[in-house]
Amino acid sequence: MADSVISSKLRKATNVFAEQHKVSRSERGEVLGSKGGFRGCTIWFTGLSGAGKTTISFALEEYLVARGIPSYGLDGDNVRTGLNKNLGFAQEDREENIRRVAEVGKLFADSGVVALCSFVSPYNKDRDLARELHKEVGLPFFEVHVSTSLEECEKRDVKGLYKKARAGIIKGFTGIDQPYEAPINPELAINTVNRSVDDCVQQIVEILQTNEILPRSVVEKVIDLTVPEESLEKAVAEAEDLPSVEITKLDLQWLQVLGEGWASPLTGFMREREFLQCQHFNCLLDDGVTNQSVPIVLPVSTEDKEKLASCKQITLRYNGVAKAIIRDPEFYEHRKEERCARQFGMFNDGHPYIKMINESGDWLVGGDVEVLGRIVWNDGLDQYRLTPNQLRAKFREMHADAVFAFQLRNPVHNGHALLMNDCKRQLVERGFEKPVLLLHPLGGWTKDDDVPLGVRMEQHKAIMDEGVLDPESTVLAIFPSPMMYAGPTEVQWHAKARMSTGANFYIVGRDPAGMPHPDPPKRDIYQPTHGGKVLGMAPGLTQLEIIPFKVAAYDMKAKAMAFFDPHRREDFDFISGTRMRGLARSGVMPPDGFMAPKAWNVLSNYYQSLGTQ
Numbered sequence: 001m002a003d004s005v006i007s008s009k010l011r012k013a014t015n016v017f018a019e020q021h022k023v024s025r026s027e028r029g030e031v032l033g034s035k036g037g038f039r040g041c042t043i044w045f046t047g048l049s050g051a052g053k054t055t056i057s058f059a060l061e062e063y064l065v066a067r068g069i070p071s072y073g074l075d076g077d078n079v080r081t082g083l084n085k086n087l088g089f090a091q092e093d094r095e096e097n098i099r100r101v102a103e104v105g106k107l108f109a110d111s112g113v114v115a116l117c118s119f120v121s122p123y124n125k126d127r128d129l130a131r132e133l134h135k136e137v138g139l140p141f142f143e144v145h146v147s148t149s150l151e152e153c154e155k156r157d158v159k160g161l162y163k164k165a166r167a168g169i170i171k172g173f174t175g176i177d178q179p180y181e182a183p184i185n186p187e188l189a190i191n192t193v194n195r196s197v198d199d200c201v202q203q204i205v206e207i208l209q210t211n212e213i214l215p216r217s218v219v220e221k222v223i224d225l226t227v228p229e230e231s232l233e234k235a236v237a238e239a240e241d242l243p244s245v246e247i248t249k250l251d252l253q254w255l256q257v258l259g260e261g262w263a264s265p266l267t268g269f270m271r272e273r274e275f276l277q278c279q280h281f282n283c284l285l286d287d288g289v290t291n292q293s294v295p296i297v298l299p300v301s302t303e304d305k306e307k308l309a310s311c312k313q314i315t316l317r318y319n320g321v322a323k324a325i326i327r328d329p330e331f332y333e334h335r336k337e338e339r340c341a342r343q344f345g346m347f348n349d350g351h352p353y354i355k356m357i358n359e360s361g362d363w364l365v366g367g368d369v370e371v372l373g374r375i376v377w378n379d380g381l382d383q384y385r386l387t388p389n390q391l392r393a394k395f396r397e398m399h400a401d402a403v404f405a406f407q408l409r410n411p412v413h414n415g416h417a418l419l420m421n422d423c424k425r426q427l428v429e430r431g432f433e434k435p436v437l438l439l440h441p442l443g444g445w446t447k448d449d450d451v452p453l454g455v456r457m458e459q460h461k462a463i464m465d466e467g468v469l470d471p472e473s474t475v476l477a478i479f480p481s482p483m484m485y486a487g488p489t490e491v492q493w494h495a496k497a498r499m500s501t502g503a504n505f506y507i508v509g510r511d512p513a514g515m516p517h518p519d520p521p522k523r524d525i526y527q528p529t530h531g532g533k534v535l536g537m538a539p540g541l542t543q544l545e546i547i548p549f550k551v552a553a554y555d556m557k558a559k560a561m562a563f564f565d566p567h568r569r570e571d572f573d574f575i576s577g578t579r580m581r582g583l584a585r586s587g588v589m590p591p592d593g594f595m596a597p598k599a600w601n602v603l604s605n606y607y608q609s610l611g612t613q
Contacts, residue, residue: 039069040109041213042102042134043204045118046127046183047146048175049161050153052192052200053118056146059197060204061116066543067218068289071114074101079119089172095126102130109139114213122180140213143186144204150175152193196396198502215288217540222261222388222500225268226371236372239322244315245304245365250356252318252375253444254296256480259324259371260387262497265290268369269298272332275364279342282492283539291540293492294343294484297334298326299360305331314365322372329367334360344486346525350518352447353484381457385443386477388500394475395502400436402427404505404547405498407512409442409483410577411451411459411603413595414561415552417468422563423507423547424473437474438503439464442494444482447515453478455606462599485515487526488534495535499544508532509549560593581607 043060045053057073064071080087084100087093098121108115121127127143134141153175154162165173172178183189188207190200206221208214227235247255257263265287270278275295277285282293298316300308308314309331316324340347340354349355376382386394395403404423408416420437427435439460443453451459457478464471481497484490490513495506511528535546553572555562564572575594583590584607590600 037215038112039114039213040112041140041142041208042105042109042115042117042130043142043144043208044105044121044127044130045116045144045146046121046186047148048150048153048180049120049173050156050158051146051148052190052197053120053146055197056144056190056192056200056204057116057118060201063201063205063543064114064214064218068542069114069214069218070112071116072108073116073118074105074108076119079104091123094122098123098126098130102133105130106133106137106139109134110137114208120174120180122174122178124181124184127183140211142188142204142207142211143183145183145186145189146192147182147189148192216265217284217288217290220499220502221264222392223264223267224261224387224389225259225369226374232373235325235370236322238313239315239325239372242313242315242325243308243311244317244322245300245308246320247298247316247318247323248360249318250445250482251298251316252323253480253482254298255316255324255369255371256375257444257497258296258369259375260480262388262479262481262500263292263296264388264500266292266296268326269366270296270364271330271366272364274366275332279339282489289540291492291496291538293489293496293538294486295339297364297366299334299357300331300363300365301361302363304361305363305365308365314367323375324372325370326365326367327370329365331363331365334362334364336360336362343484343489344525345489348518351485351515351525353482353486379454381443381454381478384457384476384478385480386475388502391438391475391477391501395436398436398473398475399434402432402435402505403438403501403503404435404507405438405440405501405503406507407440407442407479407494407498408509409446409450409456411456411595412439412463412469412599413575413580414468414593415554417463418552418561418563419507419509419550420469422550423505424470426547427505435473437469438498438501439469439474439476440479440498442483443478443480446483447485450483451603451606455602459599459602462602463596466596466598468596468599483513485513485525487512487514488531489513491531491535492538492541495538495541495544495546499541504543505545505547506535507547507549508535510551554591554594556591558593559591584608585611 045057047053054075061071061073079101084097087097098119101117101119105115105117131141157163161170164170165176174180188203190203192200202220205214205219209216209219258266258268274284275297277283278292278295284290284292312328314326314329315322336357337347340357344351344354349358406420424435441456441460460476463469464474498506508531511524511526512531514524514526517523517525532548551564552561553564553574555571556573557571584604587604587608
């Protein structure tokens, strides 16, 4: 036993008696982390050296902690430099190494922490022992086989260990001159070849959610409510025979938002319980905390409510065409003043969205929704209406390692572009190799004096055509949500929805989702900096890093948009939206460097056309 340091000096303890804790697991679960409930378990990663065990484990640890789930990664090398530094690599030592780690993992799990154990652990009997130690005390244990092949592990050989083992410098190396026994029935097997770390993490997260370790809110899975193509004909036929209600264009836009999964984990228009959570907490609280700051509801008239109250299924029609089925509908009172006071901080018909709420039905109907096929508008822009899943696929195709999103409802000038390009620069300096910009204009309802979507899209495309934004690292797409002009409350929705695309950075501007107060004196409804401040504190958005807006203005010396320098105040010209519109209407070019000429022409042509209408 020359390789081993286990000896008779390590005697088994006697006269030891286990003590019962005074605090139960459920009590620990209520105070540990930000997601109430006991979630203690052990995830045991096994596989050859270089398979990717620790990489996945530490990425999972980062993912869970960012979402309020306490977890801790126990890595083989780390443990051998401390707790097990008196052990070698003889079989007896390997067995003792795994036994100790299993006991430590059990203690972590019993405390309510997700223990992530990454060890080669080559023998089935040792891993079975680890499982049994957890089973004896009623703790969940998940064996994850990181099944990367020996050939691939040797190719990677990050630590140079395989090369040394092949040269005979290292003896007893698993896979070379010691066996590795693959798990017979693991909870999950992951082959890391041609798979991103994020994909591997999501596989494990879904297993944990299925086994009720994690709340649904932690799973980054887009809930698409669109009926699959193979079932569509049958669903449409069913819809034609059901009682129905006609919906508005605004309702159809919200239906598209739900159907494509922007509001995951919502499975339909809000029931009263979800509505109350949204109104009072800006979150959905069932099955974990999910930020949902704006209500997504369907108003109906008293007449329709009385007609449909006893129905188990309802068809939603737009211009007479069946668009969706609501299952198990629930009707509840539409308390318009209270809704507006909580969402907008005011109840004033001079606010255009509040006016629409006031004119809508006196009842709300919620329930699970099945959308009858992809919603399209046939306005020449549907190719830009990419769903969250389509955007995720696009980012994978572009090999993006970071996605930063910019929400806008106005034309882009070079000050906006400066901010976006500066964000990209910061990400590259932080080590990201392929950051991708999601230029994501809002495409639903906007107030009458906003620039129409078609004009904005043409202007945004011109910005990219002129190279102000790099077309190779920018995705231009339409966000289908209506605009509510609800200030900091709505800004949370804009950020949360972009998370469904896989975006992990979000640029927030000045007075986002704001508008002028409808009553004199002249002022904004919302304090301009509050949107950014609220995003930095909002629950359920911790996995999204907020990039604050820097003030940009026209630098008259540099003849370009630049970040404002208060020490050179006299050199900067703040070109307001009102002034920009005035220049465009009159056909006058703005100062050089304010906006790309091709983009300015699009805007100028639009404003000049208004004078001829």
